Amino acid sequence: MEYFVQQLINGLTLGSIYGLIAIGYTMVYGIIGMINFAHGDIFMVGSFIALATFLILTTVFGFVFLPVVLLIVLIVSMLFTSAWGWTVERLAYRPLRGSFRLAPLITAIGMSIVLQNFVQVTQGARVKPLQPVIPGGMTIMEGFTENGPIVVQLSYMQIIIIGTTVALMIGFSLLISRTPLGRAQRACEQDQKMASLLGVNVDRTISLTFVMGAALASVAGIMFLLLYGVIDFYIGFLAGVKAFTAAVLGGIGSLPGAMLGGLLIGMIEVFWSAYFTVEYKDVAAFSILAIVLIFLPSGLLGKPEVEKV
Amino acid sequence: MATTSNAALNDRTSMAGSIKDAATAAGLVALLGFFFLAIRTDIAPGGLEVTTRWGLWFSAIALVFAGRLLLNIFVFRSDRKPGSFSIPISPETTSRIGKGLGWVLLTFAIILPFFFTYVFPARDRQYIDLAILIMTYVMLGWGLNIVVGLAGLLDLGYVAFYAVGAYSFALLAQNFEFMGFWVALPLAGLLAACWGVVLGFPVLRLRGDYLAIVTLAFGEIIRVVLLNWYSFTGGPDGVSGIPKPSFFGLEFSRNGGFAEFFGIPYDSIHRFIYLYYIIFILAIITNVVTLRLRRLPVGRAWEALREDEIACRSLGINTTNTKLTAFAIGAMFAGFAGSFFATRQGFISPESFTFLESAIVLAIVVLGGLGSQIGVVIASVVMIGGIELLRNLNFLKAVFGDDFEPSQYRMLIFGLAMVLIMVWKPRGLISSREPTAVLKEKKKISGDLVSQGEGH
Numbered sequence: 001m002e003y004f005v006q007q008l009i010n011g012l013t014l015g016s017i018y019g020l021i022a023i024g025y026t027m028v029y030g031i032i033g034m035i036n037f038a039h040g041d042i043f044m045v046g047s048f049i050a051l052a053t054f055l056i057l058t059t060v061f062g063f064v065f066l067p068v069v070l071l072i073v074l075i076v077s078m079l080f081t082s083a084w085g086w087t088v089e090r091l092a093y094r095p096l097r098g099s100f101r102l103a104p105l106i107t108a109i110g111m112s113i114v115l116q117n118f119v120q121v122t123q124g125a126r127v128k129p130l131q132p133v134i135p136g137g138m139t140i141m142e143g144f145t146e147n148g149p150i151v152v153q154l155s156y157m158q159i160i161i162i163g164t165t166v167a168l169m170i171g172f173s174l175l176i177s178r179t180p181l182g183r184a185q186r187a188c189e190q191d192q193k194m195a196s197l198l199g200v201n202v203d204r205t206i207s208l209t210f211v212m213g214a215a216l217a218s219v220a221g222i223m224f225l226l227l228y229g230v231i232d233f234y235i236g237f238l239a240g241v242k243a244f245t246a247a248v249l250g251g252i253g254s255l256p257g258a259m260l261g262g263l264l265i266g267m268i269e270v271f272w273s274a275y276f277t278v279e280y281k282d283v284a285a286f287s288i289l290a291i292v293l294i295f296l297p298s299g300l301l302g303k304p305e306v307e308k309v
Numbered sequence: 310m311a312t313t314s315n316a317a318l319n320d321r322t323s324m325a326g327s328i329k330d331a332a333t334a335a336g337l338v339a340l341l342g343f344f345f346l347a348i349r350t351d352i353a354p355g356g357l358e359v360t361t362r363w364g365l366w367f368s369a370i371a372l373v374f375a376g377r378l379l380l381n382i383f384v385f386r387s388d389r390k391p392g393s394f395s396i397p398i399s400p401e402t403t404s405r406i407g408k409g410l411g412w413v414l415l416t417f418a419i420i421l422p423f424f425f426t427y428v429f430p431a432r433d434r435q436y437i438d439l440a441i442l443i444m445t446y447v448m449l450g451w452g453l454n455i456v457v458g459l460a461g462l463l464d465l466g467y468v469a470f471y472a473v474g475a476y477s478f479a480l481l482a483q484n485f486e487f488m489g490f491w492v493a494l495p496l497a498g499l500l501a502a503c504w505g506v507v508l509g510f511p512v513l514r515l516r517g518d519y520l521a522i523v524t525l526a527f528g529e530i531i532r533v534v535l536l537n538w539y540s541f542t543g544g545p546d547g548v549s550g551i552p553k554p555s556f557f558g559l560e561f562s563r564n565g566g567f568a569e570f571f572g573i574p575y576d577s578i579h580r581f582i583y584l585y586y587i588i589f590i591l592a593i594i595t596n597v598v599t600l601r602l603r604r605l606p607v608g609r610a611w612e613a614l615r616e617d618e619i620a621c622r623s624l625g626i627n628t629t630n631t632k633l634t635a636f637a638i639g640a641m642f643a644g645f646a647g648s649f650f651a652t653r654q655g656f657i658s659p660e661s662f663t664f665l666e667s668a669i670v671l672a673i674v675v676l677g678g679l680g681s682q683i684g685v686v687i688a689s690v691v692m693i694g695g696i697e698l699l700r701n702l703n704f705l706k707a708v709f710g711d712d713f714e715p716s717q718y719r720m721l722i723f724g725l726a727m728v729l730i731m732v733w734k735p736r737g738l739i740s741s742r743e744p745t746a747v748l749k750e751k752k753k754i755s756g757d758l759v760s761q762g763e764g765h
Contacts, residue, residue, distance in 0.1 A: 035518050049344045055359045056348070083340050095732045102463065103735035105521070106675045109668045110727030117721035122345040131356055237664065241529070244522060279537040286526035293519050294511050 002143040002150045007274045008267070013158045013227065015266025016165035020220035021243035022250070022258035023172070024213025030189045030253035031209050032097070037108035038088050039217060040240015041115035044233065046081040046218030047225045048119060051128055053077060054225075066134070077222055078215040085214025086207055088115075094203065112236070119233040127232040130225060134160065161223045168219060169259055172212075176255060185209060189253070238282070242269070245289040251302020260300060264288075327381035335374035342369050411683050418444075418589060422582040437581045441588055441653065443693050445646055448592040450673040450685035452642030455599055457671065458680035459608065460635035461615025463521040465667055466528025469508070470640035472535060472662035474501040474647025479548040479657055480541075490554035494648045501644025502637040509636030513629055516618075528667055536659040547658025551651050556583060588649050595642045596682055602638070611635050669693075672727050678737030687738055696723050 021043050028036040053076045057063045063072075092107040137155030144150070176182035184205045187195040196202045224239070225231055246265040250257025265285055272284040292299065347366035350357050417424070425436045449471065456464045477497035481488055488496075512523045535542045542548065553561065560566040561580035568575040602608040610631045613621050622628055651657050673692060677684025699719045730738070 029518075033518075035522065051357075052344045052348050052350055052359065055350055055357055059359060080340065080344060083337070087337060087341060092728050092732070096735055099735040101517070102457075102675050102679070103731050105463075105518075106672055107728045107731045109672065110724045110731065113665070113668070113720055113724030114728065117718075117724060119345065121717055121721060123349055124351065126352060128350055128357060129352070241522075241525065245526070248519070248522065280533065283530050283533050286530050289526050290511065290523050293515055293523055297515065297519065 002141050002152050003145070003274070005141055006150075006152045007270050009152070009154055009158060011267035011270035012263065013161050013266070014270055015246075015263035016161050017220045017223050017227070017262075018239070018243045018246045018265050019259040019262025020165060020168065020216045020223075021239060022246040022262045023255060024217050025240075025244050026247040026250070026252050026255065026258040027185075027209050027213050029247065031185065031206055032093070032104075034093070034101075034104045035108065035244065036093075036210075036213070037105070037240070038092070038111035038115055039213060040236035040238075040243065041112050041119075042081060042085050042088065042214045042236070043217040043221045043224075043239055043243075044231070044236030045084050045115060045119065046077055046214070046221030047231045047235070048123060048128075048221075048233075049080045049218065050074075050077040050222040050225050051130060051231060054130070054133075070133075074219065074222060077218045081218030081221070082211040082215045084115075085210045085217075089207055089210040094206075112240075116233050116236065123233065125233065127230050130229045130231075132157075132229060133226050157226060161227065164219065164223070168216065172216070173255065175212075181205070181208060242282075242285050245285055248289060249292050249299055251299025253303070254299070254301045257299055257301035327378055330381055331374050331378035334377040335370045338373040339366070339370050342366055414683070414686060422585050426578060426582075434578055434581055437578070437585055439694065439697050441581070441585050442697070443689050444585065444588045444592055445650060445653075446670065446673060446689040446693050447686050448588065448595050448646045448649075449643060449670045450677065450689055451592065451595040451599060451682060452639050452646065453670050453674050454680065454682065454685055455602075455611070455642070456635050456639035457674050459599075459603065459615065460611040460632060462632060462635060463517060464524045464636075464639070465521045465664075465671065466508075466524035466526070466531075467639070467643060467670055468662045468664070468667040469524075469528040469531040470501045470505055470643035471647040471650070471666065472531055472659070473504045473640075474498060474644030475651040475657045475662070476535065476542060476548065476647075477501065477644065478648035479551045479651045482552050482652075483548065483550065490552065490648075490652055494645060497648040498641045498644040501647065502641035505637040505640025506633055509633050509640075513632050525664065525667070528662075528664060532659050532662055535662070542659075545658060545660075547656060547660075548651075549656040551655050551657070553580065553655065554583070554587060554652050584649075584653055588646075588653075591645050591649060595645075598638075599682065607631065607634055669723075676727065676730050676737055678739035681737065681739040684737055684739035691738075692723065692726065695726070696720075 021039065024039045024042070025036060028034065028039070050073050053073045054069065057069050057072060063069045088111050092111045093104050096103045096107060134155075134157045137153045137158070139151050140154050141152035142149065143152075176185065184195070184200045185208070187198070187200050188202055188205045192202050195205075220239075224235065242265055243262065246261035247258045248261070249264060250259070250261030265288070268288055269281050269285055273281045276284075343366065346369050347361060347363055349360050349362060351360060421440055422433075422437055425433045425440070429436055449467070453464065453467050456462050456467070474497045477500040478493050481493040481496055482490070508524070508527050512520055512527075515523055536545055538544070555561070556567050559570050561568075561577075561583065566575075567579055567583075603612070610621070610626050611634075613624075613626065614628060614631055618628060621631075650661070654661075669692070673685055673688045676692065677686070677688035696719050699722065700716045
């Protein structure tokens, strides 16, 4: 039981990270109907920016008060990663808007290769380890198994990750449902031509969608960095594919779906590793993707696609 | 930028506008590059340390400013319509050029090994090796062209079948010694085709991007299984000692082999030339089979399926079988190519079958122009050959200093080339297609007029 609760907490933490990345996929897919393959790498770029900012603040300027440092890291990383997201859209996707459907997919894969190799060339191929930034935690359960005592730990890091995710999700849902920007975005999602006829700047809305997705991905990047303490230029691919899986599982185009899908994928991965084999945890996530798509093509919370002739 | 609005273009033609635009671009580079060019984190004793490279950062900004300014002044002129970089060529002309070019390339491909041994005797092995590599990608591209270009099924996990072929071949040839290259090769192709059906069957209901992402997932599953099934595949150690192909039983060895039988002096280049001809013939088989299949009902069904699945179904085409045959035949050719890869390398490991390989093959197909056979050849030569050329740019070391390693920029440039070519020609390099089924008269249509590759 204790083991199960511990894995549940770990799954929630990992799922929060996947969910935040998945939102970027689902928004972009919802609005322009393409898989933004470079999104996983935007997440990676975000975590590199966070690492550099953190190191500059702590080693060069000698800041020690952790909450302020983390807040600055969060803001800087979100800003700079958003710039990356905006640029990728501007260079690789906007020129191909209205072109045939495979073209932006290829540029997306190209951009993903570019980002990975750019980071590899400029920052080196070796992994970057970071000492645990927020140590400690609290014990919420204690028990005994045949192998000895077992303690369920909820680390402060996990509390921060889950708390931040919940806060961001609430803020983000409000942004989409209440603000003019959110309204414009939903309008573009339904019908771009009609939206532009009614005075919505479609290009700008799409750009902002990429910016928002990148900002959320950068938060996920910071969390990944703080949670695992190790990043390299290749973390974006696997995280990206899993986050996309999460988006599809939840129903692509649906924001709560993306979050739900992220949590489920995180849970599946953690429980699979805990109870079966660690080696095949990726196989589990991908098999879920295939099974869901085959039996439930519109995902858990997605709207079924109506085919018109 | 092809789609920049006219107003912005007019604005840019004035000197002040040009400078302002270039400054914006430079500012963006300053912003984006700050944490990557100006700052570098490195592992140091006692944790990570930050080093700064202001010189690199400033030169990148200056370079972008100058480059953008020059582009604004000399290239993006208002007297040119946006997107009019290409000279309009009628589809008939491109088709005729394509046909002529096809024969020229074929002739060149046949004499290529001898051409290289006589013209560049010092580096012939390297060039022939490169030709083998390019030819492998041509074959993979042609194989994937059946799935993506003809049947319109977007497959991002094509490398899975390549891996199945390579591992089937390696394990067959290793565990059953009586099987030579020529027995194991068709078996490996057959096994890959079976896997094509096995993986194709569950995903038939999916369309477009969903299909793409599931095939990607399958590709990754196969790679992870190969990596972890240690007792069968050797895990990350891979399979080594894969036998080399023999020429009707004659080995390419120093004693008692091919050279002795024909009474010519032994040269290690013979094996390379032989390997080149094997992959050349395999590739030509792929091409001829594809071209013939396009004339058969199944090929026409593929193309019809690509254009409109619902219409297909209402006309009584069995879409399940049609899709499965496309998957299986594409997979079979990937299996052949994989076998060849295994025998050429003599060693395979899961590292050779990452998603990047699938992406490269798909990029070759799309950059070449979907459904165009000659386009695949051109794209392979440009992308693979061009990338390999970067390995030889050692003179750049004299310019940028000794620690400059040109080969590490290969994939960066590869990615940039993918993006640029796609933005420049979204339909691929050869976008003109000839319809195979015609009513009364043959009309050539430009690729721009056809909404192909929708993946329905």
